[in-house]
Amino acid sequence: MSRNDLVELAKRRGYFFQSAGAYGGVSGFYTYGPQGATLKQNVENTWRERFQIREGHREIDSPTVMPEPVFEASGHLDTFDDMLVECPECGESHRADHLVEDNTDIEEAESISIPDIEDLIAEHELVCPNCGTELGGVPVEDFNLMFETNIGPGDSSPGYLRPETAQGIFVEFPQLAEYARNQLPFGITQIGKAYRNEISPRKSIVRVREFTQAELEHFIDPTEDVPDLDRVADVELKLYPADEQEKDDGDYVYKTVEEAVEEDIVHEWVAYYLGVGKQWYESIGVDMDRFRYRQHLAGERAHYAADCWDAESEVDGDWIEITGFAYRSDYDLSKHDEYSDDDFTIFKQYDEPKVVERATVDPDMSYLGPEFGGEAGDVAAELELLAERDRAAFEDDEVTVEVGGEEYAIPTEKTGFSVEEQKETGEHVMPHVVEPSIGIDRVVYTVLAHAYGEDEIEGETRKRLSLEPEVAPTFVGVFPLMEKDGMGETAREITEDLRAAGFDVTYDDSGNIGRRYRRQDEVGTPFCVTVDYEALEDDTVTLRERDSTEQIRVPIADLPDLLGDLREGETTFAELDAPAPEQ
Known part of the structure; x- marks a missing residue:
């Protein structure tokens, strides 16, 4: 079945079609018809049942617009980019890595640097798909995918449409932790709209500007919490690790979840959810012969991910990402802890109090004030941080700290440095995050494509969608x-x-x-x-x-x-x- 056949069937039978057709349509936005809306809802409900209810997690519903500081902290304003090349003749914008993938044997051009992409465009004499103009020598630039808006009248409160539902969970962590009684691990799910101002939307609902995500953020104590691998230990995974992708003759690796963890191929928490994911995909009708888990190459891994594997499905000869499974470590919570006015840690109570040595400072502000003026407060703060991380720095007669790019020397006797024994009843832990992030629209597309078949009944060709009863609209x-x-x-x-x-x-x-x-x-x-x-x-x-x-x-x-x-x-x-x- 070709992509055009699926799109034609989807439109004719009320699954999905391009929005605002009466006005010529708008690229990257689709309307789900009566059949498609129900299929999509059924897929979402099965996801809730498997990833939320059976795993004991809870769901929230956060706004789709959030203020600019949220995305400054998350890093999206600086790093959420795709590679753009603009045709000098017709002005059409194209995603440069997709041009390379579509016209060469390179499969994952997203991980390639901009200078190398420019070289590949010139080397292969790639042209504008719209008008045929050669693009060799045309600069490739980073393009931020965030949709910007203003909150309230005027432009004093900039905001953005969320590019993922995850930040709506992370930014509310202090409140959510209270609901979880400050006990790790706990998981929060969310299903909702996300927005990315794609350079060149394509493949119908596969790459769009408004889409639905189903995300789980599982907060864990990295020193204590381990997944219950017994629940999925025997699930066999079709893996495409990064080192296999880099070989000329690289191939798939078939391992059970238990084997993948024991052989250190996949992080144990990611492996657990790969097992859960495979069970879910199979139950909703994804063809396991056209399915794989591919590990991100270093150059394509998101800025927040310590490791990431994509669930990919094959449709019409192309592999498309339908889910990302990432170990985000403590990146998100530590950033919001740094940028916001709230605490993004969990206080973990010890079974019994512990006596520990703590290095402290009590700076002599009567010295720091006249000596450093308006920088005195910042110097005192840096002294406190230095005592926590490097008490040996106070062994000499003088201590040096850096504030605003300048170094300040303080006599050690003026810092009030001391090492004291303290009794502690617990410690603050910055949770790590395991995240399965499902693209619902892509899953729906996969389910339809894998369900399509043709046979002959009484001399006539019959077209059918062999949808699983659980998701059939x-x-x-x-x-x-x-x-x-x-x-x-x-x-x-x-x-x-x-x-x-x-x-x-x-x-x-x-x-x-x-x-x-x-x-x-x-x-x-x-x-x-x-x-x-x-x-x-x-x-x-x-x-x-x-x-x-x-x-x-x-x-x-x-x-x-x-x-x-x-x-x-x-x-x-x-x-x-x-x-x-x-x-």
Whole structure:
């Protein structure tokens, strides 16, 4: 199935389409139609069940606009860039690393430096995709992807649309830690919109400017907390480590979660969530033959990540990132602790108090004030920090500290330096963060692409979406064979009863029964119920399964329970269709 086929099917069957089509459309923004919105919601709900409820985490909902200082602290204003090259002829902007990937054998150009990208563009004589102008010699520049706005009237309070939902969790950590009773580990999830001003949106909902993320921030004590690997130890992972990517003949490495940790291929916390992730992807219909975990190369790793692995799916010959699994260490919390007025640590109580030696200073401000004037306070603060990290600096007659790029020498006797024994009941811990960050739109795209198939039924080509029952937007279609002799009334009653039982049901009495089946097959509806003349006589109906097209007769009264078992995986259609064992 080509990308164009999927986009055409998605538009025709109400999954997704470009927004504002009446005004010519707007690049990078998509509307989910009736089928797509439900599929997306179902995918989100399965993610909540697996990553939140079963793991014992809690969810928040933070604003999509946040003030500028948040992103100064997080580093997004300085480092959240993509490589831009602008055509000197037509003015069209392109993402330079994508041009290289699309026109050379290089797969991961994002990790390459700007000077090397410029050399590759010249070497391969790459041209503007829009007008054909050669781009060799055209400068490549960093372009920040943040959407800027103003909070309130005027421009005195700049803000930004969040580029990830994660910062909405990190910035509220002090409050969230209180809700967790200051006990590590704990996890916070969030599903919501994020925004990135992409240079060149493409591949429909794969690379857009507004998208939905499902993120988990798991806060841990790096010295004590370990994952329960037994829960996923035997899950086999298809890994593409960085060292294999750098080889000419590099290949995949197949390891269980337990083996990947024991052989030091993946950090234990990241490995745990790779196992959880694989279970989830498989349950929603991602084809495991077209799925892998790829480790980030050093040059492409985000500024906050100590290590990162991407879950990638293959669609139409391309590998696309659908999830990032990062060990963010204490980068985010330490930055907000530094920039804000709040405390982003957890106080960990000792089982028993400890007696420790502490180096302290009590500077003689009657000396520092006249000697250093307005810098005296900063000099005192630097002395305090120096005593904490290097008490040996106070062994000489004079101590030197740096303030504002200048060095200041202070007689040691004026610092009030001393080493004292103190009793401590606990210590402040800066938690580390493990983060699975799922791109919901890309997962939806993958599920649709991997579900698509074609076969031949009665001499006709049939297109179908073999969606898993758990995520299919419509679970069952109900049809009267004909709208006469009470078949329509019975079919509508069944429809109402199934909806009351919690099923997403479509009713269709238009066209011949074969065409109705084909419509539901293409939409991805797993089961169809047909009311015929026999139903009027014995209160049974035909239940048809989408992929096999097999049909069985079942009592109308049994439909809710039977369909519920099928949806929950308690039974399969093949088991229902199997002949009863001989008595």
